[in-house]
Amino acid sequence: xxxxxxxxxxxxxxxxxxxxxxxxxxxxxxxxxxxxxxxxxxxxxxxxxxxxxxxxxxxxxxxxxxxxxxxxxxxxxxxxxxxxxxxxxxxxxxxxxxxxxxxxxxxxxxxxxxxxxxxxxxxxxxxxxxxxxxxxxxxxxxxxxxxxxxxxxxxxxxxxxxxxxxxxxxxxxxxxxxxxxxxxxxxxxxxxxxxxxxxxxxxxxxxxxxxxxxxxxxxxxxxxxxxxxxxxxxxxxxxxxxxxxxxxxxxxxxxxxxxxxxxxxxxxxxxxxxxxxxxxxxxxxxxxxxxxxxxxxxxxxxxxxxxxxxxxxxxxxxxxxxxxxxxxxxxxxxxxxxxxx
Numbered sequence: 109x110x111x112x113x114x115x116x117x118x119x120x121x122x123x124x125x126x127x128x129x130x131x132x133x134x135x136x137x138x139x140x141x142x143x144x145x146x147x148x149x150x151x152x153x154x155x156x157x158x159x160x161x162x163x164x165x166x167x168x169x170x171x172x173x174x175x176x177x178x179x180x181x182x183x184x185x186x187x188x189x190x191x192x193x194x195x196x197x198x199x200x201x202x203x204x205x206x207x208x209x210x211x212x213x214x215x216x217x218x219x220x221x222x223x224x225x226x227x228x229x230x231x232x233x234x235x236x237x238x239x240x241x242x243x244x245x246x247x248x249x250x251x252x253x254x255x256x257x258x259x260x261x262x263x264x265x266x267x268x269x270x271x272x273x274x275x276x277x278x279x280x281x282x283x284x285x286x287x288x289x290x291x292x293x294x295x296x297x298x299x300x301x302x303x304x305x306x307x308x309x310x311x312x313x314x315x316x317x318x319x320x321x322x323x324x325x326x327x328x329x330x331x332x333x334x335x336x337x338x339x340x341x342x343x344x345x346x347x348x349x350x351x352x353x354x355x356x357x358x359x360x361x362x363x364x365x366x367x368x369x370x371x372x373x374x375x376x377x378x379x380x381x382x383x384x385x386x387x388x389x390x391x392x393x394x395x396x397x398x399x400x401x402x403x404x405x406x407x408x409x410x411x412x413x414x415x416x417x418x419x420x421x422x423x424x425x426x427x428x429x430x431x432x433x434x435x436x437x438x439x440x441x442x443x444x445x446x447x448x449x
Contacts, residue, residue: 183331189217204228251330253281294319362447
């Protein structure tokens with residue numbers, strides 16, 4: 109082959125067959141670079157189409173200005189299409205095993221979804237009678253993060269100056285978890301809340317003024333940031349509505365040993381708080397006062413009846429990690445997050 113022909117030389121020496129160029133392995137090889145050619149069916153098809161492309165009257169060259177438009181990342185459903193597709197040509201699409209073509213094969217545009225993670229591609233084979241065949245490929249990155257929706261668990265109402273606990277759900281491959289607080293409506297303008305714990309997915313907060321507040325949770329799934337919202341209506345503690353006990357921790361948190369908790373009841377006169385809608389049913393549900401400790405996997409590791417307003421926990425025999433302490437006092441649920449280090 110005439111390696112010095114400038115028109116042929118540029119198109120068969122500088123890239124790969126999948127990019128509509130050449131199957132030759134060496135760009136800087138000497139003119140006798142036939143030794144660098146790996147001959148196969150693909151090369152045969154390529155060279156035959158090149159001969160047709162330059163020696164038959166063709167309105168368009170199969171690869172000139174033709175490309176696949178679409179995102180270089182697949183987060184969920186994505187659309188890809190051929191730009192500058194030759195008129196009166198047919199097309200068929202293929203993809204890597206970690207990508208599924210969900211619709212549109214045989215047409216100019218396809219919809220795809222991820223079926224794994226890592227590096228992948230979509231490829232279009234374009235055929236035009238009398239002009240030959242071209243294959244266009246677009247390389248794609250598939251992040252491992254899930255597209256599952258996220259949510260914030262925790263109460264949607266409460267009273268001012270009472271501790272409320274919130275947890276942001278997790279997703280596979282997620283990172284950069286965060287929860288932020290803002291005022292949604294109400295009369296508070298500054299110092300509207302006190303945050304006791306804010307650790308990516310966990311938020312312990314007491315609102316200091318009535319109103320409606322918004323908690324925003326977010327997580328990055330490797331492709332985009334997923335966001336969710338929680339709205340909390342906070343009522344005044346006056347008039348008996350805020351007649352609630354509080355849970356007081358005595359000791360450092362994190363702890364490596366003992367932790368003591370004390371229940372502080374409201375000062376009389378006070379209308380008793382009797383709602384039990386937030387009490388979880390278990391074998392202690394018939395008791396008016398009891399406590400339990402839940403580990404990070406959701407297993408109850410400690411439980412017992414409260415016979416007085418204080419109790420001690422010995423955490424030395426339990427693994428390091430996060431624990432949730434639940435205290436049920438006269439129908440009221442109080443919680444605290446305890447870290448064993």
